[in-house]
Amino acid sequence: MQRRTVIKAGVVGAVATALPLRSSFAQKAEFTYKYANNLPLTHPMNARAREMAESILGETKGRVEIQIFPNNQLGSDTDMLSQLRAGGIEFFTLSGLILSTLVPAASITGIGFAFPNYDAVWKALDGELGAYVREQIAKANLIAMDRIWDNGFRQITSSTKPITTADDLRGFKIRVPVSPLWTSMFKAFEAAPASINFSEVYSALQTKIVDGQENPLAIIATAKLFEVQKFCSLTNHMWDGFWFLGNRRAWDRLPADLQKVVAQNVNDAGMKERADVAALNATLTKELSEKGMVFNQARSDTFRDKLRKAGFYDEWKGKYGAEAWALLERASGKLA
Ligand code: X2X
Numbered sequence: 132m133q134r135r136t137v138i139k140a141g142v143v144g145a146v147a148t149a150l151p152l153r154s155s156f157a158q159k160a161e162f163t164y165k166y167a168n169n170l171p172l173t174h175p176m177n178a179r180a181r182e183m184a185e186s187i188l189g190e191t192k193g194r195v196e197i198q199i200f201p202n203n204q205l206g207s208d209t210d211m212l213s214q215l216r217a218g219g220i221e222f223f224t225l226s227g228l229i230l231s232t233l234v235p236a237a238s239i240t241g242i243g244f245a246f247p248n249y250d251a252v253w254k255a256l257d258g259e260l261g262a263y264v265r266e267q268i269a270k271a272n273l274i275a276m277d278r279i280w281d282n283g284f285r286q287i288t289s290s291t292k293p294i295t296t297a298d299d300l301r302g303f304k305i306r307v308p309v310s311p312l313w314t315s316m317f318k319a320f321e322a323a324p325a326s327i328n329f330s331e332v333y334s335a336l337q338t339k340i341v342d343g344q345e346n347p348l349a350i351i352a353t354a355k356l357f358e359v360q361k362f363c364s365l366t367n368h369m370w371d372g373f374w375f376l377g378n379r380r381a382w383d384r385l386p387a388d389l390q391k392v393v394a395q396n397v398n399d400a401g402m403k404e405r406a407d408v409a410a411l412n413a414t415l416t417k418e419l420s421e422k423g424m425v426f427n428q429a430r431s432d433t434f435r436d437k438l439r440k441a442g443f444y445d446e447w448k449g450k451y452g453a454e455a456w457a458l459l460e461r462a463s464g465k466l467a
Contacts (some may be wrong), residue, residue, distance in 0.1 A: 136436075147205055149198035150177070152185050156193030156294075162385060164221035167200040167211050168373075169329045174353040175407035176224065176280060176373070177201045183400035191391045195385070197222065197393075207328035209309060215273065221381040224280055224373035227264060228310040236267040236313040237374070239451050243443065244435045245463040246370045247296075249409060255462035256372065263458055274377040276394060278401035281408040282371040283347025288360040291342045293427045295364065297437035306335055306344040312447070316369070319441035320434065329354075336360060347371070348415040349408050357422045366429040375401060 149165070150172075166184070170176050177199065184197040205211055205220060208229050216233075217222040231238035240260065244253045255261065256279050268275040287294045287305070294300060300320040307313035307324045317324035327335050335341050336359040344356065345368070351357060375397050385393065416426055438444060444467030448456045459467055 147200055149200055150181055150184075152181070152188060152196070152198075154185075154188055154196075157186065158193055160191070160196035162196045162389070163196045163198060164381060165198050165200060165205075165219075165318060166222035166224075167205045167214070168224045169203050169208050169211070170201060170350070170354075171353045172201050173402050174349060175411065177234050179400040179404040179407065182403075183396045184418050187393055187396045190396070191389055195389055195393060203328075203330035205230060207330040209328055215376060215378055218378050218380060225283070225375050225376060226282060226308065226310075226313050226371050227279075227374055227453045228371065229308055230268070230374060230376075231310055231312060232265075234271045234273075236455055237264050238310060239447075239455055239459055240264065240371050241310075241312055241371055242447060242459065242463075242466065243316050243369050243438050244367075244431065245459060245466065246279060247463075251462050252370050252372075253405075255459070258462075259456045260462060263455060268374065268376070270459070272379045274379055274382050276375040276397045276401070278398040279372040279374055281356070281405040282373055283349055283408055283412055284370050285345045285347055286351070286365040287345045287364045287366050287368070287429070288351060288356060288424075289343035289362045290336065290339070290360055291362075293362045293364050293425065294343075294366065294429055295427060296430050296433040298433070303343060304341045306332055306341040315446070316386050316438065316443065319438050319443040321437075332356070333359060347408070347412060348419065349411045351424075352411070352419060357419050357424050361423070363419065363424045363426050364429045365426065366434060367431060368434055370423045 170178060180199050184199060187195050187197055205214060208225060211220065211223050212221045212225060227237040240256065261279060265275045297320055300322040303322045305317060305322050305324055306327045307317055309326045309328055314324050314326060325341050327354040332344055336344060420426060448467045
C-alpha cells in the first residue's frame, strides 16, 4: 500500500488514538477536550503539548483532560478547522495563513520578508499586531490564546535543483499550504504553486506531483521530508506560526478558574515550544546535511525585489486595509 492510502485509511477507519497522559486521577474528568494538530509526534509542538496537558490535569485536580491527536490523525488542516468550528474538536493549532480562509486578516503575519528576525516577530505577535489578529479571530467565534506557537522562518526544498535567486523559481512546481496569500506570493515569483494540505505533502513529493515545497527546518527534519527532497535553499522568505485556537462554546463552558489554568499552561507551553524550535533551527543544517541534503544560501534581495515589482505588497496592503498594514509596518519597516 502506498503511504497516501495508509494515511487515508487511518482517517476513514477512525483509528485515531489520543496520546496517553500520566494521570493519578481515578475519576473521569469533568471536561474532556480534544486538541488536534498537523505535526509529527517528534516536533516540539507535541512534546510541549503533552507536558501542558499533564500539568492542566494535575492543576485542575483531574477536572480538565486535554486529549492530544497529533499528525493529522483527525484529518487535514481543512478538515480540522471545520471540526473545530462545529465543536467536534475543542482545540486546534493552525497557521494564521491557513486560518485566513476563515479570518482574512490572519495571514498578514506571513507577508514575504516582513520580519528580519525573531525579535521583530515576537515584538509584533506579542504586541499590537498579534492583538489585532486575535480580535479578528474572536469575531469568527473562535478563541485564540495570547501566545502564538512558533513554526519558524520558511526555507525552500527541491528534488531537482537549488534555488538561489528569484529567477530559479520561474515555472517551478512547488507545494504551498491551502491559503490565498501563499498562492499569491508564489505566483508573484512566477512559480507554479499547488495548494496541498500538509497531510498529503510527503506523498506529493514522493510521487513527484510537485518538485518542491517550503517549510522551516524543524518540519523538514521531523516530517522526514529530507527522504524525498535533495536540496534545501535558505530563503527565510516568510515567518509562520500556529495560533492555539479554541471552540468558543466549549471554552465558555469552562468555569473561569479552569479557563485561567488552561490559558496559563497553553501560553507557557507555547513559550517553551518557541525556544525549542529556535534551538532546532540553529542546529538542523548540520544534521540534515549529514542525512544528504545539500544546502545553499539564497539571495533574499532578489526575491524581495521580485515581490515588489510584481505589485505583491501593494495588492495585499489594499486587501488588509491601512490600519492593519500600519501595524505590520511598525514591525517590519516600510514594505509598500
Ligand atoms: O502545512 C505546512 O507546510 C505547515 C506544517 O508548515 C503548516 O502547518 C503551515
